[in-house]
Amino acid sequence: MESIINTKILVVMTILALSTGLGSCKIVQFIFGDSLSDVGNNKYLSKSLANANLPWYGIDFGNGMPNGRFTNGRTVADIIGDKMGLPRPPAFLDPSLTEDIILENGVNYASGGGGILNDTGNLFIQKFSLDKQIELFQGTQELIRSKIGAKAAEKFFNGSNYVVALGSNDFINNYLLPVYRDSWTYTDSSFVAYLMDTLGGQLKLLYNLGARQVTVFGLGPMGCIPLQRVLSTTGDCQEKTNNLALSFNRAGQKLVNDLSKSLKNSSIKFGDAYEVVAGVINDPAKFGFNNSDSPCCSFGQIRPALTCIPASTLCEDRSKYVFWDEYHPSDKANEMIANEIIRKLGFLYVNGTNTPPPAPAPTHAHAHAPSPGS
Numbered sequence: 504m505e506s507i508i509n510t511k512i513l514v515v516m517t518i519l520a521l522s523t524g525l526g527s528c529k530i531v532q533f534i535f536g537d538s539l540s541d542v543g544n545n546k547y548l549s550k551s552l553a554n555a556n557l558p559w560y561g562i563d564f565g566n567g568m569p570n571g572r573f574t575n576g577r578t579v580a581d582i583i584g585d586k587m588g589l590p591r592p593p594a595f596l597d598p599s600l601t602e603d604i605i606l607e608n609g610v611n612y613a614s615g616g617g618g619i620l621n622d623t624g625n626l627f628i629q630k631f632s633l634d635k636q637i638e639l640f641q642g643t644q645e646l647i648r649s650k651i652g653a654k655a656a657e658k659f660f661n662g663s664n665y666v667v668a669l670g671s672n673d674f675i676n677n678y679l680l681p682v683y684r685d686s687w688t689y690t691d692s693s694f695v696a697y698l699m700d701t702l703g704g705q706l707k708l709l710y711n712l713g714a715r716q717v718t719v720f721g722l723g724p725m726g727c728i729p730l731q732r733v734l735s736t737t738g739d740c741q742e743k744t745n746n747l748a749l750s751f752n753r754a755g756q757k758l759v760n761d762l763s764k765s766l767k768n769s770s771i772k773f774g775d776a777y778e779v780v781a782g783v784i785n786d787p788a789k790f791g792f793n794n795s796d797s798p799c800c801s802f803g804q805i806r807p808a809l810t811c812i813p814a815s816t817l818c819e820d821r822s823k824y825v826f827w828d829e830y831h832p833s834d835k836a837n838e839m840i841a842n843e844i845i846r847k848l849g850f851l852y853v854n855g856t857n858t859p860p861p862a863p864a865p866t867h868a869h870a871h872a873p874s875p876g877s
């Protein structure tokens with residue numbers, strides 16, 4: 504009898520040890536990114552002009568209410584994490600975030616409008632740049648250290664997965680806009696070099712803070728986002744912008760290869776889905792899409808000034824549109840991007856948690872377009 508009770512106590516203690524991060528099998532993610540990965544930080548930045556806190560954002564996610572994601576459903580990082588069996592990290596600014604939740608789920612610092620450079624996206628008034636996000640991560644580390652002690656905290660942070668997914672705003676909302684100083688200070692190639700220099704320093708800093716497993720996302724054909732197409736009378740993709748994305752990807756791949764070799768015990772990977780997305784954009788029907796040049800959610804012809812707002816009209820079938828709004832891919836396109844990155848980087852199911860994976864978003868959506876004002 505007594506030994507049974509002791510065993511029970513031991514089991515309880517083991518479970519407690521696991522749930523406070525002393526165990527070694529807990530893997531969570533820390534995500535650094537922009538609107539493509541934001542899961543609600545900007546929702547709490549009350550002055551930010553980059554906000555997805557209005558219908559019809561989130562219409563295919565959970566209860567269909569806006570949740571801070573800049574898409575109709577899941578982000579690429581959501582889908583990759585789900586497929587690896589990792590919990591979805593909550594937004595850093597989520598008021599319910601506690602040390603226990605961090606130990607169970609990690610944290611997502613991604614912020615709409617954010618970039619590798621501090622100045623990127625300043626026109627949105629409020630956002631977290633990558634430097635700021637890393638600064639917030641250091642605060643998280645202190646919090647966890649005081650909760651579970653330095654030794655256990657080091658183990659927890661060394662064993663976690665890290666995602667760094669920024670760069671498009673450094674072009675779209677910085678270098679390519681004549682109001683920004685960088686647009687007249689740099690050339691295409693010196694700007695990409697400047698970004699790589701900055702990103703390299705940021706990745707080294709993350710390494711020094713304990714990050715060992717890091718995935719850096721590359722850029723898609725951002726010259727083909729609806730916002731870029733309306734810049735030309737023909738509605739074609741902006742070739743200059745696409746070429747910038749391609750050189751960012753080439754340089755990013757090299758940077759990551761070099762760092763992964765020089766930083767001991769690190770595995771830093773670079774994943775982009777440029778070619779796959781370009782293929783879908785060229786021939787959407789071949790991949791089951793019906794539209795690859797305009798946003799599913801838009802306000803009549805008032806483009807691109809008014810994009811997805813409550814008075815907007817939605818396309819009939821959201822799973823057939825590559826783009827959800829002027830900037831952001833739809834859930835369905837994000838799924839293709841995620842599958843490509845998983846395939847390229849050879850990610851496997853790791854099951855980082857002993858809790859069941861969070862409920863996936865609906866995979867397809869056939870809701871009818873709401874009429875304006877509904």
Ligand SMILES: *[C@@H]1O[C@H](CO)[C@@H](O)[C@H](O)[C@H]1NC(C)=O
Nearest residue numbers: 620621632633634635636638
């Ligand atoms: C960028 O902002 C961070 C604070 O978030 C600051 O520490 C850093 O010095 C800034 N970098 C530059 C180049 O101004």
Ligand SMILES: *[C@@H]1O[C@H](CO)[C@@H](O)[C@H](O)[C@H]1NC(C)=O
Nearest residue numbers: 657661710711712713715768
């Ligand atoms: C964990 O990260 C720290 C840096 O914070 C480093 O000093 C330590 O060697 C790392 N341990 C392992 C096992 O990678």
Ligand SMILES: *[C@@H]1O[C@H](CO)[C@@H](O)[C@H](O)[C@H]1NC(C)=O
Nearest residue numbers: 661710713715766767768769
């Ligand atoms: C590398 O990993 C080994 C074994 O896990 C550890 O002892 C060492 O401190 C780590 N080195 C660094 C620089 O992280």
Ligand SMILES: *[C@@H]1O[C@H](CO)[C@@H](O)[C@H](O)[C@H]1NC(C)=O
Nearest residue numbers: 786787788789792793794795
């Ligand atoms: C979308 O569907 C319509 C009607 O079936 C068709 O006429 C059109 O060519 C399709 N467009 C694309 C890009 O697949």
Ligand SMILES: *[C@@H]1O[C@H](CO)[C@@H](O)[C@H](O)[C@H]1NC(C)=O
Nearest residue numbers: 528588854855856857859860
């Ligand atoms: C994940 O691993 C835990 C044990 O570590 C197990 O109980 C759970 O069933 C696994 N979940 C899945 C979805 O495989």
